[in-house]
Amino acid sequence: MDASQDQFAIRVRDLVVGFGRQTVLDHLSLDVRRGEILGLVGASGGGKSVLMRTIIGLIPRRGGTIEVMGQPTGGHGRGAATIWGILFQQGALFSSLTVRQNIQFPLRENLVLSQELMDEIAIAKLEMVGLRAQDADKYPSELSGGMTKRVALARALALDPPILFLDEPTSGLDPIAAGDFDALIKTLQKTLGLTVFMVTHDLASLTTVCDRVAALADGKIVAIGPMRELLQSEHPWVRAYFHGKRSQMLQHEMR
Numbered sequence: 001m002d003a004s005q006d007q008f009a010i011r012v013r014d015l016v017v018g019f020g021r022q023t024v025l026d027h028l029s030l031d032v033r034r035g036e037i038l039g040l041v042g043a044s045g046g047g048k049s050v051l052m053r054t055i056i057g058l059i060p061r062r063g064g065t066i067e068v069m070g071q072p073t074g075g076h077g078r079g080a081a082t083i084w085g086i087l088f089q090q091g092a093l094f095s096s097l098t099v100r101q102n103i104q105f106p107l108r109e110n111l112v113l114s115q116e117l118m119d120e121i122a123i124a125k126l127e128m129v130g131l132r133a134q135d136a137d138k139y140p141s142e143l144s145g146g147m148t149k150r151v152a153l154a155r156a157l158a159l160d161p162p163i164l165f166l167d168e169p170t171s172g173l174d175p176i177a178a179g180d181f182d183a184l185i186k187t188l189q190k191t192l193g194l195t196v197f198m199v200t201h202d203l204a205s206l207t208t209v210c211d212r213v214a215a216l217a218d219g220k221i222v223a224i225g226p227m228r229e230l231l232q233s234e235h236p237w238v239r240a241y242f243h244g245k246r247s248q249m250l251q252h253e254m255r
């Protein structure tokens with residue numbers, strides 16, 4: 001692997017994805033640097049989730065290439081779960097399993113470990129996301145929205161993957177819980193050296209935790225850079241997104 005490859009966790013080139021006659025991603029290219037938090041914004045229905053799902057191999061592509069940690073996707077000798085952890089929008093915990101069992105699920109699927117070691121790992125991961133050992137025996141129905149997201153995050157990090165995908169991680173959380181969750185993501189990025197790919201509409205998250213923000217419009221990345229650069233973008237959709245009435249009001253509030 002040469003130095004330029006080493007710099008990137010994810011490299012997407014000329015990606016084309018569609019369904020039937022609809023082309024959702026149209027020769028899209030994007031680099032995610034190792035160790036950064038990249039926020040992805042785009043119109044509703046514009047293809048953000050499709051992009052994320054295509055990178056992780058859930059949706060087939062019609063063209064283009066995707067490299068993750070220097071290798072084409074699908075070409076990793078080890079299981080995908082050890083390369084990336086995923087936090088889906090609703091948390092998606094298994095409702096019939098306890099918190100402990102949810103966190104241990106990827107461990108059971110991918111490794112052969114003693115029950116004692118798996119219990120230790122589950123508690124360590126719970127504490128890492130700011131929950132207590134007592135929460136381990138609760139069922140998902142007994143958790144608040146913020147706790148559900150944290151457990152889902154603990155499960156996503158169970159195998160210590162270097163990359164974390166987050167699909168609208170703060171949606172459905174009140175502003176305090178959302179701010180706490182953002183702070184947790186930032187702390188984990190710093191302490192674990194994670195690369196984070198985050199789909200979000202949350203302006204506060206984009207401003208406070210993302211190192212760079214990419215804007216998806218017309219099936220392509222039309223702007224990418226630190227938030228302050230995105231705010232200067234002349235692209236009509238990016239301007240409308242960040243300088244529309246609602247965004248302006250929020251940015252004013254955040255000053």
Ligand SMILES: Nc1ncnc2c1ncn2[C@@H]1O[C@H](COP(=O)(O)OP(=O)(O)OP(=O)(O)O)[C@@H](O)[C@H]1O
Nearest residue numbers: 019022024042043044045046047048049050051199
């Ligand atoms: N499995 C599928 N089959 C057919 N069409 C799909 C499928 N998945 C997504 N699409 C279509 O692809 C387009 C992009 O959807 P996607 O879910 O990526 O949007 P999004 O940018 O994540 O939107 P939102 O912000 O509302 O979540 C939509 O037109 C959607 O209907």
